[in-house]
Amino acid sequence: EVQLVESGGGLVQPGGSLRLSCVASGFTFSSYWMTWVRQAPGKGLEWVANIKPDESEKYYVDSVKGRFTISRDNAKNSVYLQMNSLRAEDTAVYFCARSIAVTANNFDYWGQGILVSVSS
Amino acid sequence: EIVLTQSPATLSLSPGERVTLSCRASQSVSGYLAWYQQRPGQAPRLLIYDASNRATGIPARFSGSGSGTDFTLTISSLEPEDFAVYYCQQRSKWPLTFGGGTKVEIK
Numbered sequence: 119e120v121q122l123v124e125s126g127g128g129l130v131q132p133g134g135s136l137r138l139s140c141v142a143s144g145f146t147f148s149s150y151w152m153t154w155v156r157q158a159p160g161k162g163l164e165w166v167a168n169i170k171p172d173e174s175e176k177y178y179v180d181s182v183k184g185r186f187t188i189s190r191d192n193a194k195n196s197v198y199l200q201m202n203s204l205r206a207e208d209t210a211v212y213f214c215a216r217s218i219a220v221t222a223n224n225f226d227y228w229g230q231g232i233l234v235s236v237s238s
Numbered sequence: 239e240i241v242l243t244q245s246p247a248t249l250s251l252s253p254g255e256r257v258t259l260s261c262r263a264s265q266s267v268s269g270y271l272a273w274y275q276q277r278p279g280q281a282p283r284l285l286i287y288d289a290s291n292r293a294t295g296i297p298a299r300f301s302g303s304g305s306g307t308d309f310t311l312t313i314s315s316l317e318p319e320d321f322a323v324y325y326c327q328q329r330s331k332w333p334l335t336f337g338g339g340t341k342v343e344i345k
Contacts, residue, residue: 155282162337165327177334218287224272
């Protein structure tokens with residue numbers, strides 16, 4: 119059974135940092151693109167970042183470029199999102215998700231989500 | 239950035255009814271459009287990818303169509319578990335973008 123479990127969220131002050139982790143199981147992690155998608159309270163979905171299986175390609179939404187870094191450790195079946203210089207508008211539930219093999223940029227399995235709150 | 243506009247924002251329907259949801263792109267996305275369902279308090283679920291391909295395990299009552307800038311998701315007969323929010327998503331160009339969602343609620 120495919121499972122994705124996020125951790126590392128919480129309350130942080132503006133300008134602070136957090137590192138989200140997502141541990142995967144039930145599939146060959148090293149073969150799949152992985153992504154982070156976020157959802158602000160009561161709002162829609164926003165794609166944040168993608169990473170290729172070998173880390174050779176990474177993509178970000180403009181609003182997080184230069185502040186967030188996506189990475190992965192295939193030996194640990196984990197993907198990470200390092201978030202620096204956090205702003206109030208980064209407050210959201212963050213989901214990690216697996217890209218489907220056929221398209222790479224659609225997402226078939228999702229974690230339960232982790233809340234990040236940026237507030238003083 | 240490609241903007242996806244979903245309409246209507248909310249639909250009030252009864253179980254058993256047929257529903258058609260719309261997603262319009264600000265520029266052509268070819269056939270690279272997907273649909274997701276999100277129930278309250280849950281993660282999204284992939285329904286359709288590349289306009290018309292059902293994802294693994296998705297019931298046949300869900301179907302997708304369209305190309306270019308205009309796409310539809312059709313649910314042939316609403317089941318109680320189908321009352322949820324539906325999002326479209328394009329993978330034609332970076333950044334990947336989602337539509338604002340359509341809420342299908344019980345009438």
